[in-house]
Amino acid sequence: MSAKTAPGPAPSLLGSISPGRKIKDKVVQGLVYLAFVIAMIPLVSVLWMVITRGVARLDMTFFTKSMNGVAGRDAGGGAYHAIIGTLEQVAISTVIAVPLAILTAIYLVEYGRDKRLARVISFFVDVMTGIPSIVAGLFILALWLLTFGFSFSGFAGSLALTILMLPTVVRATEEMLKLVPNDLREASYALGVPRWRTVCFVVLPTAFTGIVTGVMLAVARVMGETAPLLLTIFVTKAINNNPFEGPQGALPTFIWDQASDPNTNAIDRAWTGALTLIAIIMLLNLAARMITRRRKIASR
């Protein structure tokens, strides 16, 4: 009897995706795209605004002249003094902060482990991460300028930026070092390689790309800092190539100064200053990418 039943398609054992799941899938996908778009809106609009308003003064004068003798309502004038100042200040603070931070992270991950000293350092790094930038500026003002009696200088600004850079780079490096598999350290120890050589030639190269990324993030962060610089480099409209003596310009303070001046010419300069700052950070990021990529190819 059963042989006579219609040989219709057998009910599928695997079934099909239930409508409920299909809908959920679509909804969640939609939400993810929506979140992405919402996150992009401020980014794109900021870029758009800075570019459209910044191009007005994107000329040679802007990059070759300072504001010396140029009043707010005057056309012309440039940010050369500010660009030089920013580059020098950030370069100096990077040179101070990065080795200190990397060595600290190496201590925390490779040597300190759960020692009391490591826990204390780790705690203070966390505290430093939360220091508002103006407090860093005030600290250098109080210590370097008022207590030690040094005068305003680009270097004082670098010190304030160093305080802000240190914890970021320590944390980033620490995370990267932790990602290096213990297998590699053991492989190196088992070859009779001492610990410090293992750190220098096995652990650090493995974490190199991540550390560079962390450093770039920190550089980008401090490059836009205004408050600590106002208290430490003071203000000047003139070119000062020497970061160790006398007030120096910087792009963030230049932008702040020009933007607070209610003249179109000054406002235009502020926008172009902002565009320049973004461009510098982008170029540095590109350079870092190139370095890490070249290393990857070289190791092949």
Place this chain on the structure above:
Amino acid sequence: MAKRIEVSGLHAYYGQVHAIEDISMTIEPRSVTAFIGPSGCGKSTFLRTLNRMHEVIDGARVEGKVMLDTEDLYGSSVDPVAVRRVIGMVFQRPNPFPTMSIYDNVAAGLKLNGVRGKGKLDEVVERSLRGANLWNEVKDRLSRPGAGLSGGQQQRLCIARAIAVEPQVLLMDEPCSALDPISTLAVEDLVAELKSQYTIVIVTHNMQQAARVSDRTAFFNIAGTGKPGKLIEMDETSKIFTNPTEKATEDYITGRFG
């Protein structure tokens, strides 16, 4: 080359945990000694005490004596780094250095210890890769990353790296457990060749492997969870697998437990 290891009254701890208890044994030069036993019985821990790799773990410590011919590895003036140069190790999972080329991986032990000179390094790299039966497969791509090789090739690369520093003893911690049967065979053949020059100790979960490659076999066991591992019996491999003295050994090799 190739030295005898004599262990007496060795205990190892991880912090408060007593991992292995009172082990004494002799490991003969130019032979393969296999350690077998159920998981967690301390075979790997014991192996790591033989080149002072145990102590790189926080809180780990060792009591007892390990004599390499006439020198005590745990003597107060002994540098653990120097010990590891004499007693090399191959790990369970192949772990070539990811940032280095095949060439640099093999040369790593020498380079990181300050040996320079391209001629010398070239020679060592070729000899080690030939020794690890890998030369013909990689000789045309020495500058490619070591991590790009297959699992079995990576493990032989790690063996080449270990023998490049010319150790006296080679410790292998389950070197084939992450490999397919063909690669396993390649590594086993290699072990058989290497034993003419080195003292080899191999930890394995695979009893057939122990029977195939080793001259002597040591059986470790554990009385229960949280108890320290012990050496139950050590003898000629053929005797362990055909006519063991201890009941526990027989139960283990016949598959009654473990």
